[in-house]
Every structure is written in C-alpha cells, then in structure tokens.
Amino acid sequence: xxxxxxxxxxxxxxxxxxxxxxxxxxxxxxxxxxxxxxxxxxxxxxxxxxxxxxxxxxxxxxxxxxxxxxxxxxxxxxxxxxxxxxxxxxxxxxxxxxxxxxxxxxxxxxxxxxxxxxxxxxxxxxxxxxxxxxxxxxxxxxxxxxxxxxxxxxxxxxxxxxxxxxxxxxxxxxxxxxxxxxxxxxxxxxxxxxxxxxxxxxxxxxxxxxxxxxxxxxxxxxxxxxxxxxxxxxxxxxxxxxxxxxxxxxxxxxxxxxxxxxxxxxxxxxxxxxxxxxxxxxxxxxxxxxxxxxxxxxxxxxxxxx
Numbered sequence: 001x002x003x004x005x006x007x008x009x010x011x012x013x014x015x016x017x018x019x020x021x022x023x024x025x026x027x028x029x030x031x032x033x034x035x036x037x038x039x040x041x042x043x044x045x046x047x048x049x050x051x052x053x054x055x056x057x058x059x060x061x062x063x064x065x066x067x068x069x070x071x072x073x074x075x076x077x078x079x080x081x082x083x084x085x086x087x088x089x090x091x092x093x094x095x096x097x098x099x100x101x102x103x104x105x106x107x108x109x110x111x112x113x114x115x116x117x118x119x120x121x122x123x124x125x126x127x128x129x130x131x132x133x134x135x136x137x138x139x140x141x142x143x144x145x146x147x148x149x150x151x152x153x154x155x156x157x158x159x160x161x162x163x164x165x166x167x168x169x170x171x172x173x174x175x176x177x178x179x180x181x182x183x184x185x186x187x188x189x190x191x192x193x194x195x196x197x198x199x200x201x202x203x204x205x206x207x208x209x210x211x212x213x214x215x216x217x218x219x220x221x222x223x224x225x226x227x228x229x230x231x232x233x234x235x236x237x238x239x240x241x242x243x244x245x246x247x248x249x250x251x252x253x254x255x256x257x258x259x260x261x262x263x264x265x266x267x268x269x270x271x272x273x274x275x276x277x278x279x280x281x282x283x284x285x286x287x288x289x290x291x292x293x294x295x296x297x298x299x300x301x302x303x304x305x306x
Contacts, residue, residue, distance in 0.1 A: 033061055040068050049076055099140055103133040143272040146205075147257075147279065157283045162200045164228055164235070165192050170204035172226070175211040182220045186211075190228035196235050198284055198304055206280040206288075207237065209273035210300045214241035218297075234286065234303040246292040254290065277302075 043050060050065070050072040110126040110133075172186060179186055214224050218241045225240040246254060257275045274288075281288050285305050292298035 036061060037064070040065065044068070044072055044075075047079075049073075100137060103136045103140075106130075106133045140272070143276060147272065147276055157199045157202060157280070159197050159199050159284060161195050161197045163192070164190060164194045164196050164237075167198070167200050167204045168207065168226065168228075168237075170200070171207035171211055174204075174208050175215055178212070178215045179224070182215065182218070182222070184215055184218055184220070184222045184224060186224045186226065188226045190226070191230075194228060194230060194235070196230075196304060196306065199280075202280045203284070203304070206277040207239070207302065209277045210239050210288075210302070213273055214239060214243060214298075214300075217241070218243035230306065233306060235306055237302040237304075238299055239302070240297065240299045242297045245294040245296050246290065246298055247294050248292075251290055251292060255288070 040050060050069045052069050107130050110130045114123055114126050114130075168188065168190065172188065176186070211224065211226075218224065222242040224242075225238075227238045227240075229236045229238070255274045255278045257272065278288050281302055281304065286303050288300060288302050290298060290300050
C-alpha cells in the first residue's frame, strides 16, 4: 500500500514537474516570439528588407515571418515605384521647362519688336508669330495635363462597345482643316458596321495624334490612307502617309516623350503626340507599331483587342 502511495506521489510530482517545464518552455517561446517580432518590426520601420528563409516554415514564427517578408517585399516594390515616379516627374518638369523656353523667348522678342515697330504690316506679322507661339504653349500645357492625368489615374479609361466609324469620324474631323490647307487627300476604308469595345474619346485622341503627325510631315498634295482590319485577337487601324519617312535607327525612339527628329525642328510640334498615343492604347491593352522607310512614307498600326 505504501509503495502504491509513493508511486502515486512520484507520478503527481512528475506531472507537476512536466507542467512546470512546459509552462517554462511556453513562456520562453512567447518571450522569444515577442523578441523576434519586435526585431522584425523595427527592421521594417527602419526601411530594411527582411531576409528570407532565415527561420523554419513549419512553426508559428516561421509562418508569421514569411508573411512579414511578403509585406516587406510589397512595401519595397511600392517604394521603388514611388521613387521611379518621382524621378519621372522630375524629368517631366525639367523637359517641360526646357520646351517652354523657346516659345516664351520668341514671344518676348516679338513683343519688344512690336513696341519699337511703327509699320502696321510688320506689326501684323509679329502678332501672327506671337499667336503661333502662344498656340504652341497652349498645346504643350494641354498635352502635359492629359499625360499627367492618365499617368496618375485621375482620368480612367472607360471602355464600351462603339462603332469604329464614330471614333474615326471624331479623329478625322479634327485634322481635316490642316489637311485642306496643304491639299492633302484622306482616303478611308473600313466596315461601317464594325463595333469594338474601346474608349471612344481617348482612342479618337490617339488616332488624331497620328493623323496630325501625318499631315505635318507630308508635303503638299500628298495622300493619307486609313484602313481598319479585324483579326482574331486584335482590330488593326492602319494609317499610311506619303511623307518623308522615318529612318530605321530612329523608329524605336519616336514614341519617347518630347522626341523630335533633328531634321524637323522648324516644323510645329512639341513631341508629345505619339507618346500620348502609345499611353492611351497601352492602357486599353493594345499596342502601336510603325513601318517606315526614308523617303517612302510611314505606316502606323494601332491595334486594339477585340
């Protein structure tokens, strides 16, 4: 009997010791978990990247640490995007100020000449030149506002199903006056019943920018051809001109912001049209490409998903 009591007492003591040990281990694990969490959070607050695969993934801390690493990667990616956007904004402001210097300087010059000029005919000429410079500044600022709104998401692309004919009519109607001044004929071929899911307003803006360039760089009495072809995946709007063409080595840079070819600096423009066009089309999951040969004109293909 005494032996049984002793065994029971020993068993109870063993259970108590086991519980005490487990309690000690639990406290130690809690303290260890809290310390690791505090260290990891401090590193996150300090902007440091957490190292992956430092802890085992089969325990509680390993799972929590894995999620903290994902949060760290997410914020690192976001910070990188913000840094790049800041750099782009800085570059944009710098480019804009550079582009505005010339028309502003010209306006000041013509203003000074007007103040000193008494000849009415010459005054009218200076006023005409000033008007062109003001129009250039207005176009530049309008384009910059459009680009900034699109890039920052202030303006959203809203796609709905519209007839392609309506979108083309908007773009062509806006460019016809300039084309008439140079006696440039615009030929259009498309299926009037064709409908496509797209943002009519912004797509018309994109097409107009390409047409506007075609009119600028096509000589008098030239021709522009517009055709629409619907494929299995994309609908292709092709704009062909009989202009001066684009050298092969420069075709990869014509869609850059403020890019203008060296030979055409005397022609009006600021080099934002094609950049804006590519932005609008890419935001609709489409793309734009160019085929051109010097002296033989260019073909711009605007492709939008069906």
